[in-house]
Amino acid sequence: MFEKISLIMKGSRSVIYSAIIKQTQQPVAIKMPLENADPTILKLIDREIFLLKKLSHQNILSLITADPTEHSFVTELMDGDLFGLIDRMDEESLPLKERWRIVRNLLLPVSEALTYMHQNKYIHRDIKPENVFFRYSNSDPLSFDVEVKIGDLEHGAMITGQSGRVRSKHLRGTAQYLAPESAKNKLYSRESDVYSFGLLVYAMTTLNLPYQGIKPTQIINFILPYLHDEIDISNFTVADREHIEAEHGEFSDFSWTFLCSYQLSPFWVDEMPPDLDSLAKNCCQICPKNRITMATARETLMTEIARNTELTAAKEDSETSSTELHVSAKALIESTHGFLNPSTPQTKSTEPLRPLRCNAASW
Numbered sequence: 026m027f028e029k030i031s032l033i034m035k036g037s038r039s040v041i042y043s044a045i046i047k048q049t050q051q052p053v054a055i056k057m058p059l060e061n062a063d064p065t066i067l068k069l070i071d072r073e074i075f076l077l078k079k080l081s082h083q084n085i086l087s088l089i090t091a092d093p094t095e096h097s098f099v100t101e102l103m104d105g106d107l108f109g110l111i112d113r114m115d116e117e118s119l120p121l122k123e124r125w126r127i128v129r130n131l132l133l134p135v136s137e138a139l140t141y142m143h144q145n146k147y148i149h150r151d152i153k154p155e156n157v158f159f160r161y162s163n164s165d166p167l168s169f170d171v172e173v174k175i176g177d178l179e180h181g182a183m184i185t186g187q188s189g190r191v192r193s194k195h196l197r198g199t200a201q202y203l204a205p206e207s208a209k210n211k212l213y214s215r216e217s218d219v220y221s222f223g224l225l226v227y228a229m230t231t232l233n234l235p236y237q238g239i240k241p242t243q244i245i246n247f248i249l250p251y252l253h254d255e256i257d258i259s260n261f262t263v264a265d266r267e268h269i270e271a272e273h274g275e276f277s278d279f280s281w282t283f284l285c286s287y288q289l290s291p292f293w294v295d296e297m298p299p300d301l302d303s304l305a306k307n308c309c310q311i312c313p314k315n316r317i318t319m320a321t322a323r324e325t326l327m328t329e330i331a332r333n334t335e336l337t338a339a340k341e342d343s344e345t346s347s348t349e350l351h352v353s354a355k356a357l358i359e360s361t362h363g364f365l366n367p368s369t370p371q372t373k374s375t376e377p378l379r380p381l382r383c384n385a386a387s388w
């Protein structure tokens with residue numbers, strides 16, 4: 026049935042191949058459990074098949090066929106994941122405004138897919154750059170013009186009760202992207218997906234990953250002492266905040282999510298543009314009920330994309346007309362200065378030292 030089978034990735038639980046369907050010549054991806062996988066892993070793959078069958082959305086990976094006896098399935102083939110794009114954006118040192126434009130365009134389809142899932146009572150529970158896949162729209166591997174689809178639905182779940190929450194027997198998802206209530210009480214909801222989405226916004230915008238280089242157990246141990254079931258942020262005094270900082274100051278990257286949760290805005294990285302900054306903060310509120318919904322996140326992104334497109338068009342218009350009127354040698358020299366002197370600051374940047382990057386493993 027398949028030809029040209031080649032390995033994409035061997036993970037801790039499963040292995041993913043690319044292949045071509047002989048009859049139709051369609052390129053596909055095949056996901057199957059590792060040899061000798063235990064029943065828990067097989068259940069995760071079965072869960073992913075179940076969800077992929079239920080969900081149908083242009084920004085969610087589409088299932089082609091599944092083999093329940095082998096616990097394997099075939100989906101459309103993508104070109105990579107957002108984790109890889111973070112690295113590329115970093116290497117290419119894009120001007121910040123261009124990076125932010127790309128990031129808004131990459132995040133919008135993620136918010137569309139999650140809005141659809143949430144409206145249909147499904148939650149993802151493992152949103153992170155590694156689980157959002159892309160495909161080049163015009164087969165140009167240097168372009169950021171890509172189709173985006175969320176995948177890896179192994180931890181997905183359906184919300185059944187009135188509370189909107191699902192309590193899991195085990196921790197699910199990925200420590201670095203976990204909402205506080207999930208870390209503390211293994212509670213998952215639409216709001217916990219929103220929290221992980223906020224961290225995705227942060228990671229894509231700053232190219233810094235939350236808690237990089239810190240072990241999952243350290244993250245959870247760090248979270249627990251500071252969490253109560255329903256935290257009221259107004260209870261945190263300046264002294265509380267100073268205490269947290271004094272205790273954990275050495276973990277500068279590691280403590281980001283808490284600094285953001287505690288709304289210590291001075292610690293927020295300077296290079297976030299205001300719209301993505303407040304989007305991430307509104308998603309990462311420590312109290313689930315204070316977080317925005319995925320539908321609001323989606324609307325915010327749509328509005329900002331439209332606003333920035335208008336601003337760019339208006340700027341291009343005014344630049345064109347002023348060039349027509351005032352072309353002079355001086356203006357030409359000044360306009361090329363930024364290109365000739367790459368050290369010309371585009372905007373204030375206080376980028377923290379970035380530790381070595383490696384992808385974050387799900388449980």
Ligand SMILES: Nc1ncnc2c1ncn2[C@@H]1O[C@H](COP(=O)(O)OP(=O)(O)OP(=O)(O)O)[C@@H](O)[C@H]1O
Binds near residue numbers: 101
């Ligand atoms: N359909 C696909 N097309 C292209 N690449 C894919 C596809 N599915 C998965 N991949 C690649 O393989 C990686 C692992 O896939 P996936 O997240 O589904 O597996 P996993 O075993 O659950 O991995 P992990 O435990 O690391 O999350 C993805 O991050 C992506 O880079």
Ligand SMILES: [Mg+2]
Binds near residue numbers: 155156177387
């Ligand atoms: Mg994955």
